Amino acid sequence: MPNLEKYEIVVVGGGASGLVAGLFTSRRMLKTLIISQDVGGQAATTPDIENYPGYDKVDGLDLMHKFKNQAEKFGAIFRLETVQSIEPLPENHYRVNTNTFSVETEVVILAFGLSHRHLDIPGEQEYVGKGVFYCAICDPKYYEGKNAVVVGGGSSAAQAALSISELAKQVTVVNLNPALSAENILIQRLNEKSNVKVISNMQTKAIQGKDWVEGILVADKGTKQEQILPCDCVFVEVGYMAKAGWIKDLVKTDQRNQIIISPNCETSRPGIFAAGDITTISFKQVVISAGEGAKAALEAHQYLLAKQGKRAGKIDWGTKK
Secondary structure (H helix, E strand, O other): OOOOEEEEEEEEOOOHHHHHHHHHHHHOOOOEEEEEOOOOHHHHHOOOEOOOOOOOOEOHHHHHHHHHHHHHHOOOEEEEOOEEEEEEEHHHEEEEEEOOOEEEEEEEEEOOOOEEOOOOOOOOOOOEOOOEEOOOOOOHHHOOOOEEEEEOOOHHHHHHHHHHHOOOOEEEEEOOOOOOOOOHHHHHHHHOOOOEEEEOOEEEEEEEEOOOEEEEEEEEOOOOOEEEEEOOEEEEOOOEEOOOHHHOOOOOEOOOOOEOOOOOOEOOOOOEEEOOOOEOOOOOOHHHHHHHHHHHHHHHHHHHHHHOOOOOOOOOOOOOO
């Protein structure tokens, strides 16, 4: 086996928690590699973040690029790739494998966030990229001047509908429940939009079309009456789910596939920490994920010092190793 490039820290995930973890470890002068399939994760698909301290309103993608740039400023290396597996090595080291390369590390910080939940209905997979989308801000050309449908009733659905309404001709929100569960301020803004209509208590049955989406089949949950809503595109915003099955033999997960962590972001395996939405923390917010990433990084630093027989204080403002 050829010698592997060695790192002190490998962060898996490039969302808020992963980027902040990489910022904090690299600032502690630890050799840090961040591996992610994208920049920013879920936060990057949020156009207007209004509850991040220091900003009245900030674009999620812009904020995530600031996180990334700051981490790289202190020496973190960022590589766009997907981690396929993590293998234990002697002395509590780990081999991290992607499709194109492998590295060895003393510490892994798992921060790969959540994945979009799908509807699992006929036509959904068939029309992905052909009128079915999971990101409202990624390519506005698909809904500019068009009739769009947003499926979902939570805050992510409301934010998507608001963003799409700026350019779309008409936006219809199809909500499974009797009422929207989004934040009140978002519901108020939806109600103020003349080109947004909310249909509640409605189940999405199928997505239909030919070469491109042409409509969505829905059914009233009470009367069971079905109807087709003509549309040019469908945005699925029905929440997120943890996809941590690929590491369930490495660290303990709960019944929802979330990584179980201690208050110090420790997992069930020495040298592997976890942070952010993929873990069992109660609230999934950018500011909380960022804080958890910082905490995981500082705990990882403490762990490495302990392996060397050193101690470090819990109040940490410096940059020394």
